[in-house]
Amino acid sequence: xxxxxxxxxxxxxxxxxxxxxxxxxxxxxxxxxxxxxxxxxxxxxxxxxxxxxxxxxxxxxxxxxxxxxxxxxxxxxxxxxxxxxxxxxxxxxxxxxxxxxxxxxxxxxxxxxxxxxxxxxxxxxxxxxxxxxxxxxxxxxxxxxxxxxxxxxxxxxxxxxxxxxxxxxxxxxxxxxxxxxxxxxxxxxxxxxxxxxxxxxxxxxxxxxxxxxxxxxxxx
Numbered sequence: 001x002x003x004x005x006x007x008x009x010x011x012x013x014x015x016x017x018x019x020x021x022x023x024x025x026x027x028x029x030x031x032x033x034x035x036x037x038x039x040x041x042x043x044x045x046x047x048x049x050x051x052x053x054x055x056x057x058x059x060x061x062x063x064x065x066x067x068x069x070x071x072x073x074x075x076x077x078x079x080x081x082x083x084x085x086x087x088x089x090x091x092x093x094x095x096x097x098x099x100x101x102x103x104x105x106x107x108x109x110x111x112x113x114x115x116x117x118x119x120x121x122x123x124x125x126x127x128x129x130x131x132x133x134x135x136x137x138x139x140x141x142x143x144x145x146x147x148x149x150x151x152x153x154x155x156x157x158x159x160x161x162x163x164x165x166x167x168x169x170x171x172x173x174x175x176x177x178x179x180x181x182x183x184x185x186x187x188x189x190x191x192x193x194x195x196x197x198x199x200x201x202x203x204x205x206x207x208x209x210x211x212x213x214x215x216x217x218x219x220x
Contacts, residue, residue, distance in 0.1 A: 027056050029083055029112055035090055037203040038081035039160050045072035051161035051201055073097045079108055087114045128207040129155040129163055129200045136215035141186050147215045149182040153198045161201030168195045186217035
């Protein structure tokens, strides 16, 4: 298991910011400006690529669990953390080698600033995913039968991570998964609303796409 440690910096560049606020509210860069989530990507030898999200606490030090990495040289870690003001972006980059199976830590220095010029942060950093289709077949099935809920989605820029699929059934959430389909067994009567949310790992509000379909379980 390798762990990556990221060290933050306030927009003034004066070193790590002191802890403030309440645990879970994020890192305060300035009054009213906080960072609560970061997106990381890791690229390495032989085409290795990994990505994900990490929550930012009140400390300027981030610990990013990345799992077990293959032995190799010249891995590169990139971190991007947008602030709550919608303008400030914190980013950092570091290279490292994995020479053994012992736990690793990589220090990353985050620099926070407001991009200048007419930069569109959302379109520049990531193209959001889109659900192309969602259907339930059959949409009306008797008790004991099975409803196949299938979907298709695409991500034009294939990043920052692989697509994940989160399903809810009548508002009840299922664990996130990598498969775009469900086989739902009709065990009770009723109308069931299947809602799918597809994410590419971008934490920007509204980036994940959502679509719903309705099916019914009827009496024999």
